[in-house]
Every structure is written in structure tokens, then in C-alpha cells.
Amino acid sequence: MQTTTDLKQLVEAVGDAIVASDASGAITLWNPAAQRMFGFTEEEALGQSLDLIIPQRQQQRHWDGYHKTMATGKTRYGNDVLRVPAVHKDGHGLSIAFTVALLHAPDGQVSAIVAVIRDETSRFAEERGLRKRLMELESQIAPQASPL
Template sequence: MNDACSLSERILGSIADAVIYADRSGKIGRWNQACVTLFGFSAQEALGQGLDLIIPEHLRAAHWRGFEAAISSGSTRLHGRATLTRAVRKDGGKLYVEMSFALVGDGQGAVQGSVAVARDVTLRVEQERLARRSASAGA
């Protein structure tokens, strides 16, 4: 089991996607190196904090409604499909992220928390917007 745990830690530390685990109350319990790169908060700064750390203020109410519904029902609305959303960095900068979510159980079926996998898609979103503007300006 120890080798499996250390392998899991090495994998999470090596992948390019941000992996965030939050307990049932929304407190961050896992923050991999890609999170540090993406959001700018060190693991020490993020661990134990609420997810509001990276959620823009105008999206917080909707986020918490969805989070609480998933935790209480044991099911996510997106069923693992990625969704585009906004996030905020430590320096206050906004970014677009593509995120997928899953619930984490305790082995007996009780939800312990959730895990999110995120990647920065800001450049892609901005390029798509520019292309749409150019197309509508030329029409």
C-alpha cells in the first residue's frame, strides 16, 4: 500500500492538470504542483482554505448550490464531463478553466468530498472570441 500511495503522489505531482480535493465542507485537502502553477497559491497557502480561494465572487453562490447538491445527493450534474468556467489567481487575474468534477467516497458509499481536475484554456477562449468578432465584423 505504501508503494501505491507514493506512486499516486508522484503521479499527482507530475501531471500538468491541476488536481484539487475538497472535503464535504469545501475545504481544500489536496493541491498538486499544477495548482500552484495555475492559480499562484502555494500548497501551504491553499490547504485548509475554502474553495472560494479560486472562485470569482460572482460565481460563488452558484458554485456552492451545485457543490452542496452534489455532496448531499451523491451525484454530480455533469457526470464527469468537463465544463468551462472562470477562476481567479492569487494576483487577482481571471482565467478560463476547463474543469471536470467527481465525488470521492469512503468505501462504504458515503461521500467524503470532491475532486476537480482543471486546465487553463484562457488562450483558446480568447482566440475563439477574437475569431467570432472578426467573422461578425466581416459579415
């Protein structure tokens, strides 16, 4: 028996944020998980620039890569996970990880980029704490220089 998947229901049900943007970088899809992650409602996000969630210091780098992807139709982040900082509506920083998919118009040109995003803020902080603790422990057991 063949079943069909309700794509709208799928996008709304998944736990990861799904954000799509058009060629200019305007947000065209913002699922409930994106709202939970970034704090902006769908109404606040739709039509806005992706700068809404990109820290200002990262924006130039983001747009350089975005426009290159739109022009070439190629991205390495379809399979490789990209880890970057992001910003919540209230201004606090997030650490996110995501992959992207390119959507194409009938003429073959890239028409949209879709990102599937996971909030890794707590995992990133935990790893940073563990690395710091490891460095502290290693410094305690490092061989002491002989005063000879």
C-alpha cells in the same frame, strides 16, 4: 510483469491542476500544477475554502451545486466538462475547464470532490477574437438594403 503506479508522483507530475476538497469545501489536495495555474502555494491553499479561486459573483452558484452534489452523490461533471471563470492569486481572471470525481467514505457518503482542471484562458480569448472577426466580416458582406 505487473507494475504499480506511484499515485503521489502521478498527482505531482501531471500538467493539469488537481484540487480535492472535503464535504465543507476545504481544500485537501493541491498539486504543483494548481500552484502554477492559480498562484497559491500548497501551504497557502490547504485547508482554505474553494472561494480562494472562485470569483465572488460565482460563489453562490458554485456552493449551491457543490452542496447538492455532496447531498445526492451525483454530478454530471464526471464526464461532461464544466467551463467556468476562476481567479488567480494576483486577482486576474482565468477561464478554466474541469471534470470532477466523487470520493466516497466507507458508509457510501461522498467524502470529497476532486477536480482535474485545465487553464483555457488563452484558447477562450482566441476563440472570442475569432468570433468577433467573423461577425465583422459577415457584416461587411451582408446584402445591402436597396434604397427602392
